[in-house]
Each structure stands twice: as C-alpha cells, then as structure tokens.
Amino acid sequence: MDTVDRLLDLPLWQRNGVRFQVSPREVLDAPDRYPDHLARVHAADVAYPIHAVQRREGVVILDGYHRLLRALLDGARSVQAVVLTPAQLASLSS
Template identity: 50%
Template sequence: MSREPFPLLSELPPELKNVILDFHWDVELLHSLDLPTIELPVAELVWQLRLPFWAWGGRPFQVTPLEVAADPEVYAEQYARTIAADLRYPLDVVRRPDGRITILDGVHRLLRAHLDGRESVLVRVLEWEELDAIAVRC
C-alpha cells in the first residue's frame, strides 16, 4: 500500500515545496507517537514564519504567520488562534535528511513563542525515516 498524495500538492507555492510533506498524513497518528522531546531555539525555526502556510479568502497558502502578526485586525481568526496557542504543548517537527527541522504541527505555537519573545520552544522530533508512521495509505 502506498502513501496517499497530499491533496493540495498542485496548489503549493514554490517556497513550500521542500517544507510541506508531499503525502497526506494524520495529525492524530502523529500525536499518538512517543517521540523524543527537545528544546530548540526559536531563532532556528523562525524562518518558517515567513512562509504562506495559512489560508485567506477561502484559498490555501495565502498568508504567512508574520503577516498575521503584523495585521491582527485583518487576520483576526488566525491571530486569535495564535494568542490562544498553548505553549505547554510541544511543536511536532520532522528532521529532514539534510538536517533541517520543519514543523509538522504547531505553527501557531511557534508564532506565539516568537511574539512572546521566548528564546526556545519544546519540540517533539520525528525522524525522516519514521514518516510512514503518520502516512495515510491509499
């Protein structure tokens, strides 16, 4: 059985092609994994806040977390989710073969940590070789 392709793959902007996984994965499967938790500097992850992860105007991949932070009135829904983000829960990340760490779940928490001026965040690390554990199968 193979991995189900990411449903919005054709709509991904170029800057997300090497960040978003190319297959459909299940956040509940991710949360059920017993992964090692480490502390990482926010500065190591903050580049991802410049990527258009979030939908706007009914279209995916239109707004970056930093754009939301810069104009919380326009992006009130995403900003409210950011402010409500609970930093007691670690971000879920994947360590790629080149060593880069990219966020799987927790962009709102990362933005909240950045806005709060935190120096570090807790992350649960999924290794690249373990991605099949979260894959939705066709």
C-alpha cells in the same frame, strides 16, 4: 534563527477560504490585518510541543505554527518540540 525565519515566511494559512495565502510573518508584522489568525495564535497552548521532522534542508514543522508564533510573541527564546527523523515519520504511516 535562520530556520525560524525560513519557517515564518512560508504561506501556510488561509485567506478568504483559499489555502496557502498568509505566512506567520505576515500575521506577526501586521496583526490587525489578520484578526482570525491572531486569535488562533493567542489561543494556542504552548504547553504542547511543536511536532517537526528533520530534513536535509532543515526542520519542517508538521504541526504547531500557531504555537510557535505564540511563543515568539510571548518572548520565548525556545519552544518544546518533538523532532522526528524521516524514518520515524515514515514508520507512522506504515
């Protein structure tokens, strides 16, 4: 769970049009303060996997934070994920 805790603390989302101001944990802990983000979380379709890359320091989510938070709110103990190696990720942009 350490990886998930680390990911939830990253300030990824906008507040007042300014990027990187709100972390998923803030939305989880105080959903009434972030109704726009909470609405996106509830609209997230967890049928689609999270996309991530494996780094030395751990997994980094490329796409799917709203789905991750939705799964956590729904009580899920796991989520579907496509986890790429750094080489696989690099090959996508070549």
